[in-house]
Amino acid sequence: MSQNPAGEAAARPTPGPAVESVTPDYTAADRFASWKARWGIGRLGCRIKPGLYALGTPSAASRVFASANYRLSFDALRRNLKGLDAWLLVLDTKGINVWCAAGKGAFGTLELTRSILGTGLEKLVSHRNITLPQLGAPGVSAHRVKAYTGFSVTYGPARAEDIPEFLRLGATTPEMRGVRFGIMERLVLAPVQLVIFGKYLVPASLLLYFSGLKADAALTAGALLAGGLVLPALLPWLPGRSFSVKGALAGLAVTAVLAPFLGLDAYQLAARAPICAAAASFIAMDFTGASTYTSLSGVKKEMRAALPAQALSLLAGLAMLALKRFL
Amino acid sequence: MTLKYLPGVATLKLATARCTGCGMCVKVCPRAVFVIKEGKAVVTDADLCMECGACAMNCAPEAVTVTKGVGCAQAVIKGFLRGTEPDCGCGDDTSCC
Incomplete structure (x- = not known):
């Protein structure tokens, strides 16, 4: 912490009861809460109380950082401010992360304005600047916030881990502004996809297994893994731009890998392959929502072609199965 | 890449x-x-x-x-079913992202 001149120390505001203290420490309990959030367990428990927090012992000159009241967003911020005294302004985003909340406007101009005015921030700090995560920008209009509150908005880096470097340089670099979507960023999002579709496909697979349809049980689980795990893992390397094509190919690849173990003849396998591909394709298409580079216009265009294709593929497979059984 | x-x-x-x-x-x-x-x-x-x-x-x-929007298939489906704009449903009781 920097030394305050004697005169300034007296003028320093003492955090009132409205300001809670918070540490930059990341404990085992935090790690467990983060793991639960990734698996979609008790996500309602992921909310941080909105309001103003004091990290360390901030003064009137200390920087103000804004965040969402989603645990992972808030933790990412405070962990990367180690050794710093700062004010943390937590907006009420209904427990949603910065990026998604900004998309919906919950992390937005009005909530930021309300939060700045409601916490009495202008009485606590002598400057008029607030640092926002860059990914909050889709919801926040910096020039309007300035007009409403007098506070100017500085957009920090996209990722909290770049904050120390951002503070050192005093600005973001092009690298800090990019959303990375490397294999680790993609795989960390796979569990949620597996949970969403596993809800239906795991019981279906078990039902098939205990009905004696072991090959179908394996392919059902295979389709889930193809769309929910293989797609995120191999996203840049699967051919095509649309997720549904990538997913269909992953589904076919998984069918091919499983084929030697299924004990099915060529016809039976050929009937199941389009079903598996359609299911994997549908699951894969859902990953557009988790990805960091798809546009709404693009997703709409993709779906207009993909949904009929998936339906036809499914029906073709089922027709082939029915044909063999009933003729 | x-x-x-x-x-x-x-x-x-x-x-x-x-x-x-x-x-x-x-x-x-x-x-x-x-x-x-x-x-x-x-x-x-x-x-x-x-x-x-x-x-x-x-x-x-x-x-x-x-034209701002979320590039999310689930949101497009939900919007279509409800007859609203695409909505990812990251509302009060659920979270997709």
Whole structure:
């Protein structure tokens, strides 16, 4: 912490009861809460109380950082401010992360304005600047916030881990502004996809297994893994731009890998392959929502072609199965 | 490697005449769509745009426009079923992202 001149120390505001203290420490309990959030367990428990927090012992000159009241967003911020005294302004985003909340406007101009005015921030700090995560920008209009509150908005880096470097340089670099979507960023999002579709496909697979349809049980689980795990893992390397094509190919690849173990003849396998591909394709298409580079216009265009294709593929497979059984 | 989605679909438009070259769009864009050249913003590759709307929100002279939306299949399906705009349903009791 920097030394305050004697005169300034007296003028320093003492955090009132409205300001809670918070540490930059990341404990085992935090790690467990983060793991639960990734698996979609008790996500309602992921909310941080909105309001103003004091990290360390901030003064009137200390920087103000804004965040969402989603645990992972808030933790990412405070962990990367180690050794710093700062004010943390937590907006009420209904427990949603910065990026998604900004998309919906919950992390937005009005909530930021309300939060700045409601916490009495202008009485606590002598400057008029607030640092926002860059990914909050889709919801926040910096020039309007300035007009409403007098506070100017500085957009920090996209990722909290770049904050120390951002503070050192005093600005973001092009690298800090990019959303990375490397294999680790993609795989960390796979569990949620597996949970969403596993809800239906795991019981279906078990039902098939205990009905004696072991090959179908394996392919059902295979389709889930193809769309929910293989797609995120191999996203840049699967051919095509649309997720549904990538997913269909992953589904076919998984069918091919499983084929030697299924004990099915060529016809039976050929009937199941389009079903598996359609299911994997549908699951894969859902990953557009988790990805960091798809546009709404693009997703709409993709779906207009993909949904009929998936339906036809499914029906073709089922027709082939029915044909063999009933003729 | 830069992942790119479908080409030729982004709704991003830049009215260069209104641009003041403040550089806000460069700072907020997570896809490096803009650069400043000779005091004006220039779109490098519109196919990189994910229509997040950050540029338009933060463009004081309103030179940039884009139809903002979430590129999420689940949101499109939900919107279609409910007869509303695409909505990812990250509301009070659920979270998709």
